[in-house]
Amino acid sequence: MSTSRNEPDQCNLRKYDFPLDDIPRLNCMDPQVDELIKSKKPVVLTGSNLVGAASKWDLDYLEKNMGNGDFTIFVSKGNQFKFFDEKKLAEIDSVSGAHTKNRPQKEYIRPAKSCPIKIQDFAKRVREWKDGDERLYLQQALSSTSGAGVVQDFIRFRWDWVTAKQKLHNWGKLTYNLLLVGLEGNVTPCHYDEQENLFAQIHGHKRCILFPPEQFGCLYPHPVWHPHDRQSQVDLDNPDYDRFPKMRDLHGVQAVVGPGDVLYIPIYWWHHIESVKPEKYTVSLNFWYKAGPVGQVEYPIKGYQKVAIMRNVEKMLAEAMQDPEEVGALLRTMVQGRF
Numbered sequence: 001m002s003t004s005r006n007e008p009d010q011c012n013l014r015k016y017d018f019p020l021d022d023i024p025r026l027n028c029m030d031p032q033v034d035e036l037i038k039s040k041k042p043v044v045l046t047g048s049n050l051v052g053a054a055s056k057w058d059l060d061y062l063e064k065n066m067g068n069g070d071f072t073i074f075v076s077k078g079n080q081f082k083f084f085d086e087k088k089l090a091e092i093d094s095v096s097g098a099h100t101k102n103r104p105q106k107e108y109i110r111p112a113k114s115c116p117i118k119i120q121d122f123a124k125r126v127r128e129w130k131d132g133d134e135r136l137y138l139q140q141a142l143s144s145t146s147g148a149g150v151v152q153d154f155i156r157f158r159w160d161w162v163t164a165k166q167k168l169h170n171w172g173k174l175t176y177n178l179l180l181v182g183l184e185g186n187v188t189p190c191h192y193d194e195q196e197n198l199f200a201q202i203h204g205h206k207r208c209i210l211f212p213p214e215q216f217g218c219l220y221p222h223p224v225w226h227p228h229d230r231q232s233q234v235d236l237d238n239p240d241y242d243r244f245p246k247m248r249d250l251h252g253v254q255a256v257v258g259p260g261d262v263l264y265i266p267i268y269w270w271h272h273i274e275s276v277k278p279e280k281y282t283v284s285l286n287f288w289y290k291a292g293p294v295g296q297v298e299y300p301i302k303g304y305q306k307v308a309i310m311r312n313v314e315k316m317l318a319e320a321m322q323d324p325e326e327v328g329a330l331l332r333t334m335v336q337g338r339f
């Protein structure tokens with residue numbers, strides 16, 4: 001039911017076959033918050049005012065205060081913006097020796113293509129956008145050249161609060177803040193990142209569905225050498241249970257975040273993010289922190305540590321075999337009928 005305030009109508013959110021529990025929503029001063037972050041569990045923090053200085057970052061303000069540099073936007077014919085790492089493609093081309101020359105170069109479909117744009121053009125295209133047009137998603141790291149007004153606001157974020165969190169939980173350094181401006185209906189499909197993430201929602205609402213690293217087996221990620229490394233092969237919005245039978249065992253958690261909310265997305269947790277009604281576009285800013293130092297390893301090892309181990313095995317085998325196509329065959333030979 002939609003309340004009088006500008007809130008999403010929980011009833012018109014997409015329904016899924018798998019169960020979804022609610023991510024706790026706690027005031028940032030609640031001591032349970034640090035318990036949850038310490039145990040790498042997601043939580044929505046309210047009242048932090050972390051990006052209060054950005055509460056005025058709507059399209060008009062961004063248009064006037066982001067300078068005239070080029071911004072990276074992604075354009076997609078559909079509603080999915082599945083991250084495609086061009087650097088991985090370059091690596092595959094560089095590593096492929098004579099033995100792979102005779103194989104037709106596997107063509108990769110890029111679900112969304114990236115192109116540079118001025119913020120003014122982007123804002124115009126968002127205002128004029130209507131259903132059926134190709135979709136846009138601005139995804140740009142903020143820096144000191146991001147426009148005077150925005151930089152002034154950036155300085156006034158609650159750095160004291162967020163730096164205290166970083167230190168308390170032994171996170172590594174802040175790598176960057178990604179500014180995200182997307183259209184209602186845009187979906188960032190299920191993937192995980194190798195960084196801790198304080199995801200601040202500024203304008204509009206986003207529905208975030210998360211799964212713990214332990215559900216790696218149900219989400220069938222692409223191989224680490226693939227440009228879609230860290231992205232799930234499954235489409236939650238169009239499940240293929242024949243190819244991916246273990247999707248039936250999915251059990252996620254979810255939250256709809258609105259302006260002022262900060263969602264803690266723990267490192268290695270899967271997340272699928274959709275910009276939802278009633279607003280036409282959404283503005284978010286994430287705070288990505290490198291993982292902290294690996295402390296004393298405790299046994300049994302945790303789900304996220306198993307993911308790190310599996311990644312290393314895939315990297316080592318791809319390096320040893322020099323031909324990614326042979327890694328699967330070798331792994332099947334190694335485990336089938338034996339373990």
Ligand SMILES: O=C(O)C(=O)C[C@H](CCCc1ccccc1)C(=O)O
Pocket residue numbers: 083139180187188191193197199271273284286
């Ligand atoms: O903050 C996060 O981690 C998100 O996934 C937010 C997500 C956009 C992320 C785009 C992206 C995904 C992978 C690599 C580089 C960029 C959204 O809000 O749509």
Ligand SMILES: [Zn+2]
Pocket residue numbers: 191192193271
């Ligand atoms: Zn992410």
